[in-house]
Amino acid sequence: MPETLYSKVFDRHIVRELAPGQYQLYVGLHLIHEVTSPQAFAELRDRRLKVRTPERTFATADHAIPTDGSRRPYADVLNEAQVAAIERSAADLGIRYFSPERGEHGVVHVIAPERGLTQPGMTVACGDSHTSTHGAFGALAFGIGTSQVRDVLATQTLAMTRLKTRKVAIQGRLAAGITAKDLALHLIRRLGVRGGVGYAYEYCGSAVEALSMDERMTLCNMAIEGGARCGYVNPDEVTYTYLEGREYTPVGSAWDRAVAYWESVRSDPNATYDHLVDFDASDVRPTVTWGINPEQAVAIDETLPDPASFNGADRMVAEEAYAFMGLTPGSPIEGTPINVAFIGSCTNGRTSDFEAVARLLQHSGRKVSPRVRALAVPGSQRVRDELIAKGIDEVFRQAGFEFREAGCSMCLALNADKLRGSEMCASSSNRNFKGRQGSPTGRTLLMSPQMVAAAAIEGAVVDARRMFSGV
Numbered sequence: 053m054p055e056t057l058y059s060k061v062f063d064r065h066i067v068r069e070l071a072p073g074q075y076q077l078y079v080g081l082h083l084i085h086e087v088t089s090p091q092a093f094a095e096l097r098d099r100r101l102k103v104r105t106p107e108r109t110f111a112t113a114d115h116a117i118p119t120d121g122s123r124r125p126y127a128d129v130l131n132e133a134q135v136a137a138i139e140r141s142a143a144d145l146g147i148r149y150f151s152p153e154r155g156e157h158g159v160v161h162v163i164a165p166e167r168g169l170t171q172p173g174m175t176v177a178c179g180d181s182h183t184s185t186h187g188a189f190g191a192l193a194f195g196i197g198t199s200q201v202r203d204v205l206a207t208q209t210l211a212m213t214r215l216k217t218r219k220v221a222i223q224g225r226l227a228a229g230i231t232a233k234d235l236a237l238h239l240i241r242r243l244g245v246r247g248g249v250g251y252a253y254e255y256c257g258s259a260v261e262a263l264s265m266d267e268r269m270t271l272c273n274m275a276i277e278g279g280a281r282c283g284y285v286n287p288d289e290v291t292y293t294y295l296e297g298r299e300y301t302p303v304g305s306a307w308d309r310a311v312a313y314w315e316s317v318r319s320d321p322n323a324t325y326d327h328l329v330d331f332d333a334s335d336v337r338p339t340v341t342w343g344i345n346p347e348q349a350v351a352i353d354e355t356l357p358d359p360a361s362f363n364g365a366d367r368m369v370a371e372e373a374y375a376f377m378g379l380t381p382g383s384p385i386e387g388t389p390i391n392v393a394f395i396g397s398c399t400n401g402r403t404s405d406f407e408a409v410a411r412l413l414q415h416s417g418r419k420v421s422p423r424v425r426a427l428a429v430p431g432s433q434r435v436r437d438e439l440i441a442k443g444i445d446e447v448f449r450q451a452g453f454e455f456r457e458a459g460c461s462m463c464l465a466l467n468a469d470k471l472r473g474s475e476m477c478a479s480s481s482n483r484n485f486k487g488r489q490g491s492p493t494g495r496t497l498l499m500s501p502q503m504v505a506a507a508a509i510e511g512a513v514v515d516a517r518r519m520f521s522g523v
Contacts (some may be wrong), residue, residue: 083164115464176194177196178193236277355384406448473493478503
């Protein structure tokens with residue numbers, strides 16, 4: 053019978069059936085960070101358990117670590133305690149830790165792919181919602197809770213139910229100036245933040261095949277925002293070219309065997325899906341959120357919707373969003389003033405994201421508005437080093453951005469990078485929930501890095517294609 057990648061990888065990792073429809077699944081790669089692991093490690097110590105497979109577990113500090121170059125101990129006592137705790141636990145239990153002192157750290161969903169840890173046909177787990185990012189490689193990647201982090205540390209397995217599969221086919225090509233972030237927001241807007249509940253999303257079609265690995269990671273990163281448990285792209289030559297020669301990928305004949313396996317897990321041409329949806333890539337335009345969840349979004353040339361156009365609970369959420377955001381139904385999203393601009397996160401904090409913006413900044417010669425505080429935060433120290441080697445850090449600084457150290461930064465604002473009061477932030481991150489960026493009244497507009505740069509310069513939301521026309 054023809055099978056999907058989801059079915060093949062899931063079935064190959066089943067240890068046993070725990071109950072009808074529930075399985076004990078082997079985890080091929082376990083990623084941990086400093087925020088969701090301390091309680092899990094404490095429970096292991098209380099039960100006198102060791103990490104079952106430390107060589108398949110990798111740790112980093114990303115959420116709490118400051119991005120202003122602060123030295124240890126960090127000014128924030130909780131930040132220091134969290135980072136110190138994961139350092140001790142990793143050392144005690146034989147886990148590879150990507151240390152900030154050695155310049156190895158970064159956002160967990162950036163460093164694992166860039167080092168070749170994430171590979172096709174794997175099961176990946178991490179105590180972080182956006183673990184779906186790793187599905188870009190043809191892996192099944194799941195965000196898990198702290199108690200599940202404990203379970204994976206102790207057993208290298210996870211209890212899971214089988215998901216339904218939805219084939220999300222995007223045909224054609226994205227127009228010039230349209231990014232994978234625009235595509236992700238467009239899909240969430242159309243399918244809804246609850247549309248993927250109970251599903252794994254398989255992203256496919258000519259538009260997806262044309263995406264780079266970094267762009268595929270952006271797309272899969274946002275799968276969780278559409279309610280999907282995971283999202284993935286079938287591995288292909290783009291995947292293999294990205295992985296070849298990286299630190300943790302096979303070499304020689306082992307590489308050939310790995311590629312053969314990776315090819316075998318691709319969805320079969322006549323595989324059956326529980327649901328199919330089709331999109332035309334030419335319909336995607338620069339997209340900006342206006343509300344308090346990623347579904348509340350419009351294209352740059354649209355006006356904000358009337359709450360009366362929504363039904364039931366969605367109408368109440370829309371009314372709540374307008375009250376919180378201070379925006380007016382029927383007004384254009386373009387021209388909305390901003391106070392802060394943030395480029396970074398596991399969604400858009402990779403080298404190519406900054407390179408794309410730097411080209412626009414350098415060739416246009418435009419500067420950040422004096423009314424805007426603008427931060428550029430690389431997703432890993434390796435990304436930061438690459439940008440510095442190419443002189444891209446100076447491009448950002450000369451344009452008026454603060455070029456920071458690596459970390460999650462203002463995506464979740466667990467460090468000092470926070471909104472103040474009711475500031476409005478143009479952000480390349482993944483969530484626009486109330487209080488997400490550190491202030492309970494702070495407001496977030498999600499958009500692509502290019503759109504963030506344009507907003508930073510204009511001091512308001514603006515179509516980056518028009519601002520940077522001819523670049």
